[in-house]
Amino acid sequence: MADLQDDIPTPSEVGADGGLPDDPFAQGPASLERAHTLLAAHPVADGYSGLPWALRHLSWYDLELGEAAIDTDVPRMREGHVGALFWSLHLPEGSGGDRATAATLEQLDQARSVIEAHSEGLRLVSTAGQVIDARNRGRVAVVLGPAHATALDGSLGILRVLRTLGLRVLTLAGTAWAGERGLTRFGEEVVRELNRLGVLADVSGASAATAERALALSRTPVLCTRSAARALRPHPANLPDAMLAALGAARGLCMVPLTAEQTGPTIQDVADHLDHVRDVAGPECVGLSGTYDSGAVHPRDLADTSRYPHLIAELLRRGWSETELSLLTWGNVQRVLRSADFTARAAQHRREASHAKIAELDPPGPCRP
Structure with missing residues (x-):
């Protein structure tokens, strides 16, 4: 199949003088139609949603209506062609410490209850195959995670419990074993256990x-669920x-997150970051994180989950191929999930569950990295 950007411009895309529209960012109905067609075949796997926490503040809601x-x-996810959604279990500021594990478990419980109550539109998934099955059944696949590493409370046993409850992504930051100086010995053991369980590491x-040590150590691909290009916008969370x-x-x-703070205030700013990440990391290493319902301010024309076709139309205008766009929206996430599933099955035949203790691997004192 020819790439979508090779299509001949339709009359609606041509200006009064027979050329292209004067507005260099004009998308037009034809571009949006092409975007909808592509997304119908390759829906969006959205890497970060704050919906579970946002729903805690509503006394009543119906996500299907x-x-x-x-x-x-x-309805808006269907309009935006969202096929899979990663539900963040991150904690709000000030919720760490002794309450981190309990708060994460409470969010897991709530997320599972929400999905069960909206079974006509949502389906909880745990593997790449289940993501495909949910899509084939007309449901939005919900992947649980990322959760924050503080939820482990220094226990690999808690990690295994969280995985049993459905967790697929863990953010490695802000703990004694994953700090400014890198991963400690216990932190390295966490990464090995993540690989054995099929939980993706998020840096x-x-x-x-x-991040560098996690990349070197992990046998499965590492995620960065909310980072754009620092070369374009010097935000500390950007890479x-x-x-x-x-x-x-x-x-x-x-x-790449769709937030004004990290990418800029316009849809063109977001596209600039996607262009840059594709060019530097490669088309197989770029994805999308809506970061909706996280409290973030979003760029114009990207206010909610229905607006993905507008972003894809902008990328089509810039010359992204159908193959590149299919990887961006769906294929790259599927590759990462499949890799984690395969590695976990193989590792569980070779490696027993780790019962290492943080006090044993990271004893206090000057020997600790």
Whole structure:
């Protein structure tokens, strides 16, 4: 099949003088139609949604009928061609410490209850195959995670419990074993156990040392669920080109957030970041994170989950091929999930569950890294 951008412009795309429209960012109905056609075949796997926490503040809601108080509901996801959604279990500021594990478990419980109550539109999934099955049945696949590493409370046993409850992504940042100086011995053991369980490591917000060690150690692709290009916007959560290149070399996945703070106030700014990540890390290493219902301000024309076709139309205008767009929206996430599933099945035949203790691997004192 020829790439979609090779299509001859239709009359609606041609200006009064017979050329292209004067507005260089004009998308037009034809571009949107092409975007909808592509997304019908390759829907969006959205890498970060704050919906579970946002729903805690609503006394009543119906995601299948539609809910104006939030950014995400089933009608808008269908309009935006969202096929899979990663539900963040991150904690709000000030919720760490002794309450981190309990708060994460409460969010897991709530997420499962929400999905069960909206079974006509949503389906909880745990593997790449289940994502495909949910899509074939007309449901939006919900992947649980990322959760914050503080939820482990220094226990690999808690990690295994969280995986049993459905967790697929863990953010490695902000703990004694995944800090500014990188992964400690216990932190390295966490990464090995993540691989054995099929839980993906997320290095969003992690120090450069932690991210680099996770990339070197993990046998499955590493995610960065909320990072854009620091070369374009010097936000601390964005990645420098050297890290983007390393992520690409390790076949990881940088999921660019649709937030004004990290990417800029317009849809063109977001597209600029996607162009840059694709060029530096490669087309197989770039994805999308809506970050809807997270409290973030979104760029114009990307206010909620229904607006993905507008972004894809802009990328089509810039010359992205159908293959590149299919990887961006769906294929790259599927690759990462399949890799994690395969590695976990193989590892569980070779490696017993780790019962290492943080006190044993990271004893206090000057020997600790």
